[in-house]
Amino acid sequence: MDSISANDSFIHFNKKCYHALNEHLKKNNFSKIFILVDENTHQHCLPIFIDKIETNVAIEIIEIESGEENKNIDTCVGVWNTLSELNADRKSLMINVGGGVITDLGGFVACTFKRGIAYVNVPTTLLSMVDASVGGKTGVDLGVLKNQIGVISNPDLVLIETRFLNSLPVNQMRSGLAEMLKHGLITGESYWNKFLDLSKLSLDDLDELIYESVIIKKNVVLQDPFENGLRKTLNFGHTLGHAIESFYLSDPKKPTLLHGEAIIIGMILACYISTELVGFPKESTLAIKDLFTNYYGHTNIDKNDYASIIDLLKYDKKNNHGNINFVLLESIGKCKIDCIVPEEVIIDAFNFYALK
Template sequence: MDSISTKNCTIHFNNTCYSSLNKHLLENNFSKIFILVDENTHEHCLPILLPQIETEAVIEIIEIESGEINKTIDTCVGVWNTLSELNADRKSLLINIGGGVITDLGGFVACTFKRGISYINVPTTLLSMVDASVGGKTGVDLGHLKNQVGVISNPDLVLIDTKYLDTLATNQMRSGLAEMLKHGLITGETYWSKFEDLSKLSLDDLDGLIYESVLIKKNVVEEDPFENGLRKTLNFGHTLGHAIESYFLSHPKKTTLLHGEAVVVGMILACYISTELTGFPKETTLKIKDLFVSYYGKITIDKSELPEIIDLLKYDKKNNHGNINFVLLEAIGVTKIDCLVDDTVIMDAFEFYAN
């Protein structure tokens, strides 16, 4: 697969990843190389990456604990302190190898340490390959509120090697697929139709689908890097999806949801709301719901929990002037941004999902 060049970085795939990495290291003469991992990527992914690196620079490994619960400023402070103790300077390089937590947090650490050092993302989950690693969004959560602190800052390179997917559990693969399904719904029938029978998808199909999803996101963020218009469409399903994810994260009696699991629910809800408010065909909403539920199952959300979930919407990063802004569909591939939705319609959407 050909590399994809953006205005700010280059995304390399599979066989070109490591030759491109080594060329970059040679050309930039970094003083030290730091590799950020969690306990899972330290065990399963670092042994794939390390033998590929050709450099005379000192390499240091920094490990953080895995999981969204650790995507916090406190974790950043730990990494900043470690970088300082290990004498990182402004010519150091940080390589983030992991899923969205690692690439989001590691990117934020890099672009704030000493007012900015270079970094490279090596996404190892399907979700991070098609979403978190592309577009320059970095940041951390505030408590259980998602992505409240961060900056937009692009890595030097993104290295997408699908060999890392061999280390993933099935639920992690499904979580990543949710973002690809979203790309289909907001982009058009050509890409969406490739997912209409999920039972026919195989690992052999993934390389091409990942490449297409990366292109979709790249084209959107290049046109609107700071989310003033078109880039908002990438949040389809995320307004309620993030609220559900945050709610489940904050309640000890709830099983924490993966990002994609919450977004799938958010997309079903958004399709229902689209049918009610923007003329999205009801038949298409029903087909999408059946497809998603058949593959992901259903999560249980009691009516008594809905007010607290709806209250979390006020923290959504797309909001302005006190308004909660939804992305809705008029048709597959035809989006409408900055839609205001009454709470009663949201409640009806949850009832549609439950039934």
């Protein structure tokens, strides 16, 4: 697969990853290399990755705990302190090897340490490969509120080595697939139709689908790097999806919902709202609900929790002037942004999702 240029960053795939990284190390006089991992990528990915690095520059490994609950400023402070203790300077390089938590947090740490050091992202989950790999969004959560603190800044390189997916559990693979399904809904029938029989998808299909998903997101981001218009379409399903994810994170009695699992619910709700407000075909909404729930199962959301989830919408990053802005679908591949949705329609959407 050809490498992809995205603004001032390059995305490389599989065998080209290590050649590109080693050339980058040769061209730049980095003082030290810091590799950020969690306990999972330390065990499963780092041995493969570090064996391919060709450099005489000193390498230090920094490990943080995995999980969305650790994507916060406290973890950043720990990494910043470790960088200081290990004498990192402005010519240091940070390489983030992990899923979205690692690449988001590691990118933010790099962008803010000594007002910015170079960094490289090595996404190791399907979600991070197709979502966090493009666009330069870095950041952390504020309590249970998703991605409230951060900056937009591109890494020098993104290295997508799909071999790392072999170590992922099924639920993590499904979580990543949710973002690819979103790309299909907002882009058009050609890509969307490749997912209509999810039972037939295999790991062999993934390389091509990942590549196409990265191209889709890159094309959107290049036209609107700071999310003033078109890039908002990438948030389809995320307004309510993030609120649901945050709500479930806030209550230890609730089952754990991965990002993609929450976004799947958010997309079903957004399809219903789209039908009600902008004319998205009802039969398409019903078909999407069936497809998603057959593959992902059904989460029982208590009616008593609707108000608490809706209250979290006020923290959504797309909001402005006190308005909660939704991305809706007029048809597959045709989005309408900055839509104001009455609360009663949101409640109706939850009731629609609850029907089995």
